[in-house]
Amino acid sequence: MTVSMRVVAVEITALLRQRDFRAVKDALSTLKPADILDILRELDPDNQILLFRLLPKDLAADTFAEMESDEQARFIQRLTDENLRDILNTMAPDDRTDLLEELPANVVKHIIQLLSPAERHQALALLQYPEDSAGRIMTPEYVAARPYWSVRQTLDHIRRVEFDSETIYYIYVIDDARHLLGVVSLRELLIASPHHTLQDLYNPDVIAARTTDDQETVVHLMKRYDLLALPVVDSEGCLVGIVTIDDAMDIQEEEATEDFQKMASMGPVEESYFHTHPLTLIRKRLGWLMALLVTESFTGTIMHQQNDLLDSFVVLAFFIPTIIGAGGNAGTQSSTLIIRGLALGEIEPRRWSRVLFRELAIGLTLGAALGLIMAGRALFTSHNPLIALTVGLALAIVITLANIIGALLPLTARLFRVDPAVMAGPLITTFVDITALWIYLKVARSLLGHI
Amino acid sequence: MTVSMRVVAVEITALLRQRDFRAVKDALSTLKPADILDILRELDPDNQILLFRLLPKDLAADTFAEMESDEQARFIQRLTDENLRDILNTMAPDDRTDLLEELPANVVKHIIQLLSPAERHQALALLQYPEDSAGRIMTPEYVAARPYWSVRQTLDHIRRVEFDSETIYYIYVIDDARHLLGVVSLRELLIASPHHTLQDLYNPDVIAARTTDDQETVVHLMKRYDLLALPVVDSEGCLVGIVTIDDAMDIQEEEATEDFQKMASMGPVEESYFHTHPLTLIRKRLGWLMALLVTESFTGTIMHQQNDLLDSFVVLAFFIPTIIGAGGNAGTQSSTLIIRGLALGEIEPRRWSRVLFRELAIGLTLGAALGLIMAGRALFTSHNPLIALTVGLALAIVITLANIIGALLPLTARLFRVDPAVMAGPLITTFVDITALWIYLKVARSLLGHI
Numbered sequence: 001m002t003v004s005m006r007v008v009a010v011e012i013t014a015l016l017r018q019r020d021f022r023a024v025k026d027a028l029s030t031l032k033p034a035d036i037l038d039i040l041r042e043l044d045p046d047n048q049i050l051l052f053r054l055l056p057k058d059l060a061a062d063t064f065a066e067m068e069s070d071e072q073a074r075f076i077q078r079l080t081d082e083n084l085r086d087i088l089n090t091m092a093p094d095d096r097t098d099l100l101e102e103l104p105a106n107v108v109k110h111i112i113q114l115l116s117p118a119e120r121h122q123a124l125a126l127l128q129y130p131e132d133s134a135g136r137i138m139t140p141e142y143v144a145a146r147p148y149w150s151v152r153q154t155l156d157h158i159r160r161v162e163f164d165s166e167t168i169y170y171i172y173v174i175d176d177a178r179h180l181l182g183v184v185s186l187r188e189l190l191i192a193s194p195h196h197t198l199q200d201l202y203n204p205d206v207i208a209a210r211t212t213d214d215q216e217t218v219v220h221l222m223k224r225y226d227l228l229a230l231p232v233v234d235s236e237g238c239l240v241g242i243v244t245i246d247d248a249m250d251i252q253e254e255e256a257t258e259d260f261q262k263m264a265s266m267g268p269v270e271e272s273y274f275h276t277h278p279l280t281l282i283r284k285r286l287g288w289l290m291a292l293l294v295t296e297s298f299t300g301t302i303m304h305q306q307n308d309l310l311d312s313f314v315v316l317a318f319f320i321p322t323i324i325g326a327g328g329n330a331g332t333q334s335s336t337l338i339i340r341g342l343a344l345g346e347i348e349p350r351r352w353s354r355v356l357f358r359e360l361a362i363g364l365t366l367g368a369a370l371g372l373i374m375a376g377r378a379l380f381t382s383h384n385p386l387i388a389l390t391v392g393l394a395l396a397i398v399i400t401l402a403n404i405i406g407a408l409l410p411l412t413a414r415l416f417r418v419d420p421a422v423m424a425g426p427l428i429t430t431f432v433d434i435t436a437l438w439i440y441l442k443v444a445r446s447l448l449g450h451i
Numbered sequence: 452m453t454v455s456m457r458v459v460a461v462e463i464t465a466l467l468r469q470r471d472f473r474a475v476k477d478a479l480s481t482l483k484p485a486d487i488l489d490i491l492r493e494l495d496p497d498n499q500i501l502l503f504r505l506l507p508k509d510l511a512a513d514t515f516a517e518m519e520s521d522e523q524a525r526f527i528q529r530l531t532d533e534n535l536r537d538i539l540n541t542m543a544p545d546d547r548t549d550l551l552e553e554l555p556a557n558v559v560k561h562i563i564q565l566l567s568p569a570e571r572h573q574a575l576a577l578l579q580y581p582e583d584s585a586g587r588i589m590t591p592e593y594v595a596a597r598p599y600w601s602v603r604q605t606l607d608h609i610r611r612v613e614f615d616s617e618t619i620y621y622i623y624v625i626d627d628a629r630h631l632l633g634v635v636s637l638r639e640l641l642i643a644s645p646h647h648t649l650q651d652l653y654n655p656d657v658i659a660a661r662t663t664d665d666q667e668t669v670v671h672l673m674k675r676y677d678l679l680a681l682p683v684v685d686s687e688g689c690l691v692g693i694v695t696i697d698d699a700m701d702i703q704e705e706e707a708t709e710d711f712q713k714m715a716s717m718g719p720v721e722e723s724y725f726h727t728h729p730l731t732l733i734r735k736r737l738g739w740l741m742a743l744l745v746t747e748s749f750t751g752t753i754m755h756q757q758n759d760l761l762d763s764f765v766v767l768a769f770f771i772p773t774i775i776g777a778g779g780n781a782g783t784q785s786s787t788l789i790i791r792g793l794a795l796g797e798i799e800p801r802r803w804s805r806v807l808f809r810e811l812a813i814g815l816t817l818g819a820a821l822g823l824i825m826a827g828r829a830l831f832t833s834h835n836p837l838i839a840l841t842v843g844l845a846l847a848i849v850i851t852l853a854n855i856i857g858a859l860l861p862l863t864a865r866l867f868r869v870d871p872a873v874m875a876g877p878l879i880t881t882f883v884d885i886t887a888l889w890i891y892l893k894v895a896r897s898l899l900g901h902i
Contacts, residue, residue, distance in 0.1 A: 289780055369737060
């Protein structure tokens with residue numbers, strides 16, 4: 001919250017205490033939804049509801065849409081049905097889908113009943129598309145026009161419907177059956193002669209998504225073609241909605257957050273940090289930690305099997321954490337590069353052999369450098385050239401292999417339609433730890449075993 | 452590359468071979484820059500230049516702007532000065548800044564000489580802003596209007612300048628000294644009566660960035676207020692440029708990529724995977740790997756010091772990789788949550804005590820659960836209840852502490868104005884490894900030392 005906004009929050013609280021509602025309304029009218037939400041969050045629950053009810057209907061709906069879902073759920077309980085009805089019927093359809101997705105079934109049922117018949121029909125239709133699909137995130141509020149309309153006629157139409165449309169900067173041209181024929185931008189419309197028809201103007205090479213496309217495809221298309229909105233068509237090519245760039249930007253951020261969390265080996269957490277209950281965080285984290293713990297404990301089994309070697313050369317054990325740690329680091333680096341490359345579409349899985357070749361070369365170089373350093377360090381500690389050779393050689397092999405494992409696991413995941421982001425951080429580290437320990441003791445046995 | 456685009460690529464190659472340049476031109480004219488670039492990439496170098504020269508000037512400039520910087524550098528060497536002059540003078544100013552940033556000094560000098568005096572002046576001015584600042588990423592091509600203009604006059608002005616403006620959907624109202632007074636959207640202009648003046652229409656509460664603001668601030672403001680473009684003002688409040696949403700979306704993606712790379716303990720890699728030379732990747736990775744290797748080798752020193760303990764209870768060594776591995780995993784999870792929360796503005800560093808309290812509670816729960824599992828496992832292996840107690844207790848303490856370290860290191864980094872993303876993955880793991888080993892052997896000594 002900025003300093004100036006904190007001043008406004010203090011002022012508004014004072015006005016609320018003085019019950020000067022007209023002054024509160026004036027102060028609120030110049031603010032934007034994100035700022036109003038910040039101010040709301042500073043108030044106690046009673047004043048929150050009081051302030052919220054002083055907002056004009058559309059500003060209230062937009063502010064409500066900005067809230068996190070735990071806040072929305074709390075507000076729904078405290079608002080009167082009349083209040084709630086106003087807000088729900090004013091909300092943008094895509095914001096409403098967002099809301100309904102998160103609420104428990106009984107609350108959804110109650111909310112659906114508060115909607116007008118038309119809005120109810122729309123809300124239920126949008127909820128039928130699969131989660132994270134283009135259909136689920138689109139809004140049916142767009143400007144559509146007919147090919148035989150003149151520019152003037154179209155501009156008049158825009159003026160009539162603009163209030164109900166998420167964007168007026170693209171006009172989608174459709175036929176009688178609502179098939180998407182093409183698109184004209186408001187920019188083109190504005191510089192065209194008023195008597196031209198859209199037929200002469202529209203671009204038939206229109207980029208569109210299918211309702212069943214994943215939301216990542218939507219983001220990808222909008223970025224690739226620098227679009228402010230993307231039309232969404234059904235299986236017959238009929239226009240059913242649009243996705244606007246502000247929503248695409250939110251999705252891009254959400255997808256990155258999800259990848260960050262998956263790469264830390266945890267379930268995706270949808271709400272922001274302080275709005276997520278600690279028990280939810282524990283639930284999202286514990287399963288993975290336990291699975292990794294059990295897997296990692298194989299290292300104990302390996303060491304147990306090589307007991308005699310570790311007994312004869314106690315110094316070997318001293319290098320275990322360093323060798324497996326360095327392997328994990330190299331694997332984390334290469335897996336991160338590949339996962340991000342896959343997510344951004346820079347790497348196509350069919351080019352896996354080129355990835356393998358690159359990472360082999362990189363791994364060998366990194367391995368040779370680190371192996372040399374570590375051999376020197378081991379010589380200094382053990383005064384035994386064979387131990388130094390064992391440590392250096394093992395580390396070089398471990399780094400090379402860890403680098404390749406880090407690169408290939410995400411690619412393999414993609415081939416099996418598993419999210420590559422899972423193959424990162426702790427998972428790679430655990431996998432590499434076991435491999436590294438096995439390699440280290442194998443190298444030790446062949447170099448030191450017959451002494 | 453989609454199948455249909457691959458068909459087009461094959462067709463165009465055939466037409467090039469037949470030297471049917473008119474047909475190539477026709478085929479290209481309906482394509483978008485990203486698609487043309489994909490086709491270019493399938494051609495051999497000679498045909499690349501041939502195809503590129505067949506493009507209309509503005510499409511060539513846009514396609515050139517889409518390229519990665521290694522491709523741009525190669526194209527610059529192969530184009531004639533005349534070709535290059537056309538493209539450089541047609542490019543959007545922000546795309547040109549992007550290009551000039553990446554090229555070596557002697558090429559920049561050559562390119563600057565090819566620019567027209569006006570474009571040269573502009574290019575040099577933009578390059579003077581600090582890297583990654585609002586000034587560096589903005590474009591000076593926007594629509595500005597005066598408060599006394601009528602709606603009709605403004606619309607006429609837009610029609611005249613639209614070709615030169617990155618967006619016409621916001622009209623910025625300025626005074627004689629170019630101070631930013633407010634903003635009107637094209638939407639508002641379109642529904643207003645033609646005889647009104649902007650004075651009656653414009654919104655004086657305009658959200659703007661300073662030229663020196665970081666590009667992350669720009670993205671944050673545009674997302675917070677759902678803007679399609681953000682005006683940028685200098686220290687006197689004069690309008691000097693705008694940043695459009697497509698660029699903000701690219702920056703959001705770049706910043707996430709940079710965080711992914713930092714969190715894998717490597718230097719930021721700006722180009723995409725296959726466009727980055729393996730030697731560059733090695734350079735970005737080796738320094739960190741070496742520093743972490745040397746740090747991690749402290750574990751060897753700790754084990755060396757506790758030699759007697761490990762000698763008496765060899766089984767203790769078997770659990771070392773598991774305990775330090777699990778600690779690293781817990782630390783990776785909590786650091787990722789905090790780093791992402793800081794990046795998205797969900798967590799304010801001044802609320803560190805609330806973070807500490809939450810992560811302490813979460814850490815204790817996770818530690819207790821994992822400690823119990825591991826104590827059971829140790830009892831099974833060692834048949835020694837004291838060993839089992841040592842392993843379980845040590846793991847519980849390690850998980851709790853690792854969880855807190857993972858949360859506090861990124862917060863501390865932010866306080867010292869270091870990027871929190873650095874405090875992740877390998878760095879946290881290394882730090883936790885040393886702490887975990889020390890705790891484990893400390894617990895072992897107090898429980899087993901006097902036996």
